[in-house]
Amino acid sequence: MKRILIFLEDLVEDSEFLYPYLRFKEEGFEVISAGPSLREYKGKRGMSFFPDKTIKDVLHEDFDCVFVPGGYAPDRLRRSKDVLNLVKRHYEEGKLVCAVCHGPWVLISAKIVRGKRVTGFSAIKDDLENAGAQYTGEPVEVDKNLITATDPSSMLTMMKVILKKLKSQEENA
Secondary structure (H helix, E strand, O other): OOEEEEEOOOOEOHHHHHHHHHHHHHOOOEEEEEEOOOOOEEOOOOOEEOOOEEHHHOOHHHOOEEEEOOEOHHHHHOOOHHHHHHHHHHHHOOOEEEEEOOOHHHHHHOOOOOOOEEOOOHHHHHHHHHOOOEEOOOOEEEEOOEEEEOOHHHHHHHHHHHHHHHHHHHHHO
C-alpha cells in the first residue's frame, strides 16, 4: 500500500489540503497529515484541521509521496529544519515530492529546485527563478519526481498526474 505524507500548518489553503488528503484515501492509500505539533490548525478559509502526527514523528523513508499544500502554510513550514531535511532526502531518493500554489516555497528552502522546471502561484515566480528554477507558469509541471501546480483550479490535473505516477510505481515494483 502506498503511503502519502501531507504537511499541515496554520493558514493552509483549505482545498489544497483537504482535496488531496481525501483523494489519496479514495484511491486506497494510507494518508498521514503532519504538523509541527498535535493541535488544531486553522485553514486560510476558516476550516479546522488536526494532524495525525507531528513532523518530528514521521520518517521520510516511510512514505512514497510527500505533498506540500499552499496558502501561507508553506512560509511557516519552510522555517522547520525537520520539514526541509525530510523533503530534501525524499527528493534525493527519487520519491515523489509534490507542491501546489505557494507550496514550492518549501522546495526552494529545501534547495531542490535549481535547474528544474517548476510552476506555482504567480506571486512566487520571482522566488522560484531567484532560486534557480525554470518557472513555466503551466497549470501543472512535472520534472522527474517533482510535481508542482499553480492553484486549486489545477489540482484535478495535478492529482491525475500524481496518481498515475504512483500506480506506475506499483506496477513496476
